[in-house]
Amino acid sequence: MTLATTSTDQPWWKGAVIYQIYPRSFQDSNHDGIGDLNGITERLEHIARLGADAIWISPFFTSPMRDFGYDIADYCDVDPIFGTLADFDALVARAHELGLKVTIDQVYAHTSDLHDWFRDSRARRTGDKADWYVWADPKADGTPPSNWQSVFGGPAWTWDARRGQYYMHQFLSSQPQLNVHNGAVQDALLGAMRFWLDRGVDGFRLDALNHSMHDPLLRDNPPAPDTGKPRTRPFDFQTKTYSQSHPGVVDFIKRIRTLCDEYGAIFTVAEVGGDLSEREMKAYTEGEAHLNSAYGFNFLYADKLTPKLVADTVARWPDEPGMGWPSWAFENHDAPRALSRWCAPEDRDAFARMKMALLVALRGNAILYQGEELGLTQVDIPFERLQDPEAIANWPLTLSRDGARTPLPWAADATQAGFSTVDPWLPHGEDHLALAVDAQEADPASLLNHSRAMLALRRENPALRLGSLEIIVADEARLVFRRRVAEQSMLCVFNLSGEALEWPLDKAVIGMANVCINGADNGSLPPYGAVLIEESN
Structure with a gap:
């Protein structure tokens, strides 16, 4: 068996604990009910005290917020609800003072339909950006060019009368698919990456990377076998053979790695889901010319935590030459809180302690979602308060992502639990006030203090971090x-x-x-x- 070497021989990110921040729900500094960059800066000491090595900030870029930042209208600016570029610079500076690295999301599969690139592309069939997005003529009967379905429900094609063509979108119709096969599009995306590297970021989480390239022949996807599980969306009825996961993604990844290598030990991690996720994660991280790491959905949507699940998952990432370095997350902004999936309410305290120890003991990077260190549970958001477009479209069969995105409780007795002074964009969980940071700070036996101890244990023991x-x-x-x-x-x-x-x-x-x-x-x-x-x- 090949053994890893000690931390002195490794880049900062290898074996790191990365704390994910969902900025809308972390801390509101200007009292509008929505978290912002200055709020993150105010609370960075909490993450540093926890013992994390880095933060990952979900999208804060200019956006109409139809998918809450994953529909980007400008890759190189901050949306006003989150602040300014100067606020971001101050955040990076403060994080680095505290010894925290800063990683940010990049979304390369699609943009907002309000992005200037798309405005130019839909205006005419000729011109510099005419083929920056995926356009196609209808079939002879006027129907879409393929049978592809979108993740959020309905066809992955929307008719645009201005061009007299359909455009592709794998998510919302307001998130048109970029044509990443186009070298000029790749150049523009790498230019956006360089913009943030020049501002001092230390890494990138690449959202839905395997969605970034499609089959140029637009062949129909085959039907998916019936597994007996409920299928709530047309998307679930297909094997995504041609609508995503094109082999050309690997060559684009090489360009990403070449750019990041110019800046030193920059961390790159891909989010990879779908039928072929394991194969793609390995291809995206193989050797020294690709991404540093990848994570899938092995744990994020599992309805039960079992020894077999853990053993089967980690066994696929052996410590062998050329094998990529994995990352693991039990929770994130898209997945239900783990304590609401994996244990009975009466067992949550004990289970949360065991779960935190398991996360830090696994080989790979540990991604900790905000509030996981407090033991937050999934919140049942009433229909009238839902914000998640997927949950609204598929109500009531799709579990709302909003239930994992509720505001972080900082102070049990403060207005809005210390998150804001006004009604927040999503309600607090009723059981979350008792789990507030200040309440747990005062209790040496709290999950928060246990989490600090577990992260310290990992940091202090090379076998846990790198073995x-x-x-x-x-x-x-x-x-x-x-x-x-x-x-x-x-x-x-x-x-x-x-x-x-x-x-x-x-x-x-x-x-x-x-x-x-x-x-x-x-x-x-x-x-x-x-x-x-x-x-x-």
């Missing part, structure tokens, strides 16, 4: 694996069930327990217990 991972036990409820670098070996033992279990006696070790969770120790495995043991040589 290889070997699965030893993955049965119905017990998960045991070993993390190892040349100078350190740690045995990580987890009980993922609510029942006390027998200690795996044949895996007994001699060593010091670095952390014992929920009453576990070297020999005892109570419900949701976990123990990480530094093995003696």
